Amino acid sequence: MKIKLEGVTKRFDDVVAVNDFSLEFEEGTLTALLGPSGCGKSTMLNMLSGILPVTEGKIYFDNDDVTDMPPQKRGVGLVFQNYALYPHMSVLDNICFPLEIQKVPKAERIEKAKEMARLVKIEQYLDRKPKELSGGQQQRVAIARALIKNPRLLLLDEPLSNLDARLRLEMREEIRRIQQETKVTTIFVTHDQEEAMSISDKIVLMKDGYLMQVDRPQALYDEPQKLFVANFLGNPPINNLEGKIKDGKFVLADDSASVKVDLKSAVEGEEVVLGIRAESVGVDDDADFEAIIKERFTMGKEELAILKLGNSELRIYLSSDFTHKPGEKVGFKLKNKGVFLFDKKSGERK
Amino acid sequence: MKKRFHFSPKKLLVYLCLIIGAIIMVFPFYWMLVSALKTTAEFNSYPPTWVPENWFNMENFKTAFSKAPFVTYFMNSVIVTISCVIVTGFTTILAAFAFSRLKFKGRDVIFSLLLSLMMVPFEMLVITNYETVTRLQMGDSLIVLIIPFISSIFYTYILRNFFLSIPDSLYYSARIDGASNWKYLWRIMVPIAKPSLVTIMLLNAISCWNSFLWTLLVINSDDFRTLPIGLYAFMTEGGSDFKLQMAASTFTVLPMIILFLFTRKYIVNGVARGGIKG
Ligand SMILES: Nc1ncnc2c1ncn2[C@@H]1O[C@H](COP(=O)(O)OP(=O)(O)OP(=O)(O)O)[C@@H](O)[C@H]1O
Ligand SMILES: [Mg+2]
Secondary structure: OOOEEEEEEEEEEOOEEEEEEEEEEEEOEEEEEEEEOOOOOOHHHHHHHHHOOEEEEEEEEOEEOOOOOHHHOOOOEEEEOOOOOOOOOOOOHHHHHHHHHOOOOHHHHHHHHHHHHOOOOOOHHHOOHHHOHHHHHHHHHHHHHHHHOOOOOEEEEEEOOOOOOOHHHHHHHHHHHHHHHHHOOEEEEEHHHHHHHHHEEEEEEEEEEEOOOEEOOHHHHHOOHHHHHHOOOOOOOOEEEEEEEEEOOOEEEOOOEEEEEOOOOOOOOOOEEEEHHHHHHEEEEOOOOEEEEEEEEEEOEEEEOOOOEOEEEEEOOOOOOOOOOOOEEEEEEEEEOOEEEEEOOOOEEE | OOOOOOOOOHHHHHHHHHHHHHHHHHHHHHHHHHHOOOHHHHHHOOOOOOOOOOOOOHHHHHHHHHOOOOOOHHHHHHHHHHHHHHHHHHHHHHHHHHHHHOOOOOHHHHHHHHHHHHOOOOHHHHHHEEEEEEEOOOOHHHHHHHHHHHOOHHHHHHHHHHHHOOHHHHHHHHHHOOOOOOHHHHHHHHHOOHHHHHHHHHHHHHHHHOOOOHHHHHOOOOOHOOHHHHHHHHHOOOOHHHHHHHHHHHHHHHHHHHHHHHHHHHHHHHHHHOOOOO
């Protein structure tokens, strides 16, 4: 099912939790709502599920206006951050519950529940109570319960945040697998960029209730339209240098160094932020800037260097043929990819 | 490995105090039972004996039963208690749900007002309630014993607090799964709150069973007397044979003692959690 938002806004008294969202979620895709804590992700999800009424704007499921439709009629499955399993019911009863409400005959719903349990791989726990399961297993139960009524839309609110690092990796693959097997349009909330990047078809990046950018994960990384987007994605984080354009070059704010960059739409004298990804710097005789190597260290499989450029620092990845020692002054060249200029005030890309 | 208890002097002292306390609490009951089982000769002997000669001497019970309709009293008590507990349970659940889950204007104000009503002493309510039932000409019937007690702010308060502790997400999850408020209440909330509910109902049963003042005031005829009132009447009207009185008393408290023995877990839980006295 395709979902369309038109100017959706949610206000709580004077707090604007979601501000004028217009976007589309394509049929059968997995979309991540990504953003820092408190940016309105859960609010967005709850409006899609119908738990929260919207203040302004319209929500369409395919071509139906569902803005005022109560949650039970929307045909959505929702997995809460804390899973919200019914503690007094067995796993089987939990999964069956939506069908029980629909008065599906018992034999049929048990049949269906077992099918769902197979899909999420929890067949052996059907008789247990939720508290006798691990976090990952509980999450699977919650997903099975959300899927059993064949929802048109599956919503997951930070489904992985309660799990340990290893299980998280495993479960996000699982979510991807289940989504691809069932082909259900899925929207999931996360504040972990890596999680969003790794499994989603598209990412909706939000900040303080504002829509920042919607794009494929790689596109979001390669072509951030805002400084916030560039900062939010990537590990190690992008290097930000504040300065201005002077004589066709980027000059640090304190005039301590300059960098030759492609100015794009930036004009002479303008205050800008230069973003340089760690992997976007190489050594070349035709240097864009010169910097002193301050430190080199190994981080797992990669080697990282801290450069001193004027009074600022840069963190970059080193290529295998890099032989310079700390203390040396070296000329570096910027690659085409991963170097961005942003307007300092608005944060918009140049 | 065998578990061994270490009794430090401090612990010993604590246990000693507890045992003495327990004996003091239990002794009246014991004396009641023993007296009810004694023959006249035994009863009058000096110094008093600590154990009856025959543990199965039912004479006193038979005599007491022949002198007053204790079976009727018992049935009345049972009817009143069960009705009260069921109806109160029902109204308490509904009210607690409304005050915890439903959103309506003035909800919390109304609830605070109700709570402040708890400060009005029961004895004061008895008088106005009495006026009401006499004006309605409802006197002398079992209904009158039930009607004033079919809701309880206090139990509502306890249950509401429990309901509030159930995460919102369960509610929303159930709503999305298609459950109505009604369905959610009975299928999810009430089962989760079962331990609390059982405690509430037991405490309510005990207070109904022991209800005295109101019953004494409104019931005149023998047919509608409950056990406590029947017992009271028996003591004043049926002569002063202490053995018989003790037999009748035993009969009165026995059901509650049995109830307590079977549901001790819930009652102790409730008292410990809510600081409620039975
Ligand atoms: N019921 C409410 N009443 C008032 N303000 C609210 C309410 N719910 C959310 N907010 C506010 O709306 C904003 C967005 O909240 P929301 O729960 O959607 O954030 P989130 O992105 O899900 O954050 P997190 O990652 O921490 O879960 C926050 O500033 C929050 O304080
Ligand atoms: Mg949230």
